[in-house]
Amino acid sequence: MKAILCQQFGMPESLVFAETPSPTASKGKVVIAVKSCGVNFPDTLIIQGKYQFKPQMPFSPGGEVAGIVKEVGEGVKHLKVGDRVFSMPGWGGFAEEVEVDAMKTLPMPDGMDFVTGSTVMYAYGTSYHALKDRAKLQAGETLLVMGAAGGVGLAAVELGKIMGAKVIAAASTDEKLELCKQYGATEVINYSKEDLRERIKEITGGKGVDVVYDPVGGAFAEPAFRSMAWKGRYLVVGFAAGDIPALPFNLPLLKGASVVGVFWGAFAANEPVQSMQNFKELLSFLAEGNMKPHIHAQYSLENAAQSLTDILDRKVMGKVVVVV
Numbered sequence: 108m109k110a111i112l113c114q115q116f117g118m119p120e121s122l123v124f125a126e127t128p129s130p131t132a133s134k135g136k137v138v139i140a141v142k143s144c145g146v147n148f149p150d151t152l153i154i155q156g157k158y159q160f161k162p163q164m165p166f167s168p169g170g171e172v173a174g175i176v177k178e179v180g181e182g183v184k185h186l187k188v189g190d191r192v193f194s195m196p197g198w199g200g201f202a203e204e205v206e207v208d209a210m211k212t213l214p215m216p217d218g219m220d221f222v223t224g225s226t227v228m229y230a231y232g233t234s235y236h237a238l239k240d241r242a243k244l245q246a247g248e249t250l251l252v253m254g255a256a257g258g259v260g261l262a263a264v265e266l267g268k269i270m271g272a273k274v275i276a277a278a279s280t281d282e283k284l285e286l287c288k289q290y291g292a293t294e295v296i297n298y299s300k301e302d303l304r305e306r307i308k309e310i311t312g313g314k315g316v317d318v319v320y321d322p323v324g325g326a327f328a329e330p331a332f333r334s335m336a337w338k339g340r341y342l343v344v345g346f347a348a349g350d351i352p353a354l355p356f357n358l359p360l361l362k363g364a365s366v367v368g369v370f371w372g373a374f375a376a377n378e379p380v381q382s383m384q385n386f387k388e389l390l391s392f393l394a395e396g397n398m399k400p401h402i403h404a405q406y407s408l409e410n411a412a413q414s415l416t417d418i419l420d421r422k423v424m425g426k427v428v429v430v431v
Contacts, residue, residue: 169200173224246271401425
């Protein structure tokens with residue numbers, strides 16, 4: 108089969124498009140013929156050796172796939188050859204075939220296309236877990252989303268609206284913020300040319316925001332935290348800016364605020380029943396037409412490395428996918 112291979116840690120241009128042996132389904136696993144693979148920020152980290160997991164070389168990036176079951180391993184009961192499925196392999200999706208854990212693989216609903224199927228689990232799963240389980244976001248509260256036009260950020264904007272919050276989207280360009288408005292943001296902040304704290308104060312009448320969703324980190328983290336209301340919840344989702352911010356611990360004390368970590372992968376592994384319930388709710392949002400992933404661009408498998416470059420260069424709004 109053909110695949111994009113990481114043979115040494117490095118940037119996307121070091122990836123190789125090559126032939127590699129097809130996988131076989133071991134016990135408790137299935138082989139999926141990949142039709143589409145969602146591209147996410149952690150894919151850019153895993154190829155550099157900067158992610159929590161370091162696969163054995165050579166490996167393919169791509170942790171979120173949709174496709175057709177080609178082979179079923181021993182002990183798998185809920186899937187059969189020919190099923191249309193989506194799955195979270197963690198890596199391996201930039202390939203024509205991938206072996207995945209059957210417990211991380213689910214049948215796709217009738218009528219869902221493969222491109223949509225490969226964009227739901229990671230971004231929406233992360234954002235819904237963050238807002239529902241970690242922040243316990245309530246209707247009428249104010250939610251600030253940093254990096255709001257990215258994959259998880261735009262999902263958080265959309266889900267915040269569905270959950271009844273007033274959503275403030277913060278991003279670096281007016282073009283990105285225009286997309287955020289289309290996905291439910293009632294107020295926007297361009298932090299490349301506006302003072303973040305002053306704009307939040309203006310928008311909230313000095314009260315501050317109840318929840319901050321931050322997948323970016325970097326220099327804007329502290330001003331965002333300082334802009335929270337009493338008993339605010341600050342969701343630490345990731346560090347796309349590259350810098351892990353240091354927080355003065357007197358700030359949570361003074362605001363009665365919480366710093367809340369969000370690690371969706373660990374949540375799904377440790378609380379599979381709740382994770383599955385969340386996913387069922389997300390699928391209902393899709394079926395009702397309340398949720399629709401924004402597909403920024405599609406790439407061929409041969410050109411999949413470019414999708415990672417575009418994410419690193421912050422050219423992407425919403426999701427990008429590799430179509431196999």
